[in-house]
Amino acid sequence: MRYTIRRIAPTSALRVGCALGWLLALPPALLVAWLVVRAVRIASDSLQGLRDAEVRLPTFDIPVVGLIDLGTVPVDLTGPLGLDDRSRQVAELVDRLPQIFAGTTFALVAVGALAVAAVVVLFSLGYNLLARLGFGLEVELDAAPRRDDAHTR
DSSP, X not given: XXXXXXXXXXXXXXXXXXXXXXXXXXXXXXXHHHHHHHHHHHHHHHHHHHHTEEEEOOEEEETTTEEEEOOEEEEOOTTTTTOHHHHHHHHHHHHTHHHHHHHHHHHHHHHHHHHHHHXXXXXHHHHHHHHXXXXXXXXXXXXXXOOOOGGGO
């Protein structure tokens, strides 16, 4: 038996698009969320390095006294560089890394699912227009052979 598919229901295409969309969007969303969290940690570590900077003072060799080592002096470079506000903001972000990861993942999965769903719906609408002109897919169906299972008797 030959049949022609004349129409694809947009609501059905929307359901399939959403189901496929979140599956397709999940791996890249997880990767991007991990990269965002990693970037926040790198920024935090960099700013911490600026806060904990040390200046090595010179060593003097005085003939009468001998070698004098003045050691190091801690220096906070975030103030002179104008990074105090950024340092506080990054510290707040570090406290919320799990929420940032979850929120970024959820937002990207939602955007990806909606994008795939929109593409699938547009495809179904385009297919419906072409099918009206007689360019629909033709499928051939055969009757399935009957299974005689011991459980169905």
